[in-house]
Amino acid sequence: MSRVLNQQISTNSSNVESEDALLAVSGIGFDYENVPILAEVSISVDRGEFVALVGPSGCGKSTLLNLISGVLEAKEGSINTNGLVGRAERLGNVSYMQQNDLLLPWRTVAGNCRLGLELKGVGKAESNERVERLAELFDIADVLDHMPWQLSGGMRQRVALLRAVLPDNLVLLLDEPFGALDAITRRSLQQWLLNVLDTADKAVVLVTHDVDEAILLADRILVMAPEPGRIIADIKVDFEAKTDTEDISMSLEFNKIRTNILHLLSHQESVR
Numbered sequence: 577m578s579r580v581l582n583q584q585i586s587t588n589s590s591n592v593e594s595e596d597a598l599l600a601v602s603g604i605g606f607d608y609e610n611v612p613i614l615a616e617v618s619i620s621v622d623r624g625e626f627v628a629l630v631g632p633s634g635c636g637k638s639t640l641l642n643l644i645s646g647v648l649e650a651k652e653g654s655i656n657t658n659g660l661v662g663r664a665e666r667l668g669n670v671s672y673m674q675q676n677d678l679l680l681p682w683r684t685v686a687g688n689c690r691l692g693l694e695l696k697g698v699g700k701a702e703s704n705e706r707v708e709r710l711a712e713l714f715d716i717a718d719v720l721d722h723m724p725w726q727l728s729g730g731m732r733q734r735v736a737l738l739r740a741v742l743p744d745n746l747v748l749l750l751d752e753p754f755g756a757l758d759a760i761t762r763r764s765l766q767q768w769l770l771n772v773l774d775t776a777d778k779a780v781v782l783v784t785h786d787v788d789e790a791i792l793l794a795d796r797i798l799v800m801a802p803e804p805g806r807i808i809a810d811i812k813v814d815f816e817a818k819t820d821t822e823d824i825s826m827s828l829e830f831n832k833i834r835t836n837i838l839h840l841l842s843h844q845e846s847v848r
Contacts, residue, residue, distance in 0.1 A: 596622045597656075598746045598779035599644065604653035605804075606639060612804035613639050617653070619798060619807065621779035623746070628782045628794035632841060636805025637783040638675075641749045644781070645672040657747045668695060671745040675752045677736035679724040685735050686720040692743040706742060713772060714738045730761040737769070741776070750782045754789070766792055787837050791830060799840045809840055 599621040606614040614636045621627050629637045642648040644655055646666035660666050671692070679688045689711075690703040698706075711717040714734050724732060733753055740748060753769075754762045766789060773780060784790050790797045791813060799809040813833060824830055 598623050598658045599781070600654075600656040601640075601644065602654045602656075604640070604643060604655065605651045606636070606643060606648065607651050614643075615804040615806055617805065617807060619781075621747075621781060623779060624777055626773065626780045626782065626793060626795045628784055628790035628797045629800060630784060630787055630790050630797060630837065630841070631800030631805070632802055633785070635800040635802035637800060638751055639805070641672065641751050641781065641783055644747070645670045645749055647672075669745055670747045670749060671740040671743060672749045673736055673740040673751065673753050675755055677724075677732045679732060679735060681724055683724075684720065685716060685722050685724070685727070688724065688735055689720075689739050689742060692739055696743055707738070710738055710742065715768070728761075729757050730765055733757065733765060734768075737772075741772075746778055748776075748778045748780045750780065752784055753782075755785070762789075769793065787834055787841075788825060790837070791833055792824060797833075797837065799837060809837075811837065 597620045599619070601617060601619045604614055604617040605612070617636075617640060619627065629640065631637055639648065643650050644657065644666070646663045646668075649663050654661060655666070657666055657670055660669055680691070683691075686704065686707050689707045690700070693703040693706065694700075707720070708717070711720055714737070716731065716734050716738065719727060719731060724735070727735065737750075737753065740750075754765050757765065770793060782790070782793060794813060797809075797811040797813060798807050799811065800806065801808045811833065
């Protein structure tokens with residue numbers, strides 16, 4: 577049975593912060609060497625909501641994640657992650673999975689998974705218990721004693737995501753988590769990620785160049801344009817029921833929303 581898609585598109589570049597927002601970005605601007613990278617970016621992500629950012633290379637998608645996480649300092653505007661408004665406050669309290677898995681080669685899988693908890697001061701015994709509790713869900717229970725070099729690319733991404741999720745921060749940022757994987761592994765992990773995050777009470781922001789991935793995973797898709805980076809469309813993707821991603825991607829509704837996003841992106845490329 578295919579999911580029924582209700583598509584709503586807004587071209588308003590700001591979205592109104594709701595009372596249930598765990599992430600609120602308001603009027604953010606950022607320059608690099610006097611070149612504007614982002615201008616007047618405002619987004620709001622509710623508890624339990626999955627938002628995808630898509631746009632051409634250089635429009636500032638990853639920069640926005642770096643600002644939210646506290647890696648970079650904004651030139652103007654404000655960022656609030658569940659009450660944490662300062663850059664130093666957000667560092668370590670926003671989970672951030674970057675494009676490369678960044679697993680420490682000298683640590684076992686379990687040791688890598690524990691890292692975020694250790695940085696928060698959680699003891700080894702409790703950290704190990706929490707890792708083992710989630711390892712089954714992430715399908716890595718059999719490799720906790722392995723070293724990263726012994727794992728496939730897909731398994732390494734599962735480990736990296738568990739490490740990001742485990743500290744139980746309420747905001748989770750994902751920057752092209754499956755970008756380096758082959759198509760078959762990527763599709764399998766997309767479905768797996770949906771299942772893992774289905775009951776998570778988090779605000780999730782995904783950066784991706786893959787429009788299909790954005791539609792399959794997100795509740796809303798924010799389309800960005802460059803020079804400077806800004807949001808030009810907010811597309812709500814409302815599925816009535818969860819089902820297999822293969823079924824969704826073959827539906828007429830899926831292709832309608834895909835065509836709309838590609839049109840927006842191709843227009844931005846043509847005017848650059």
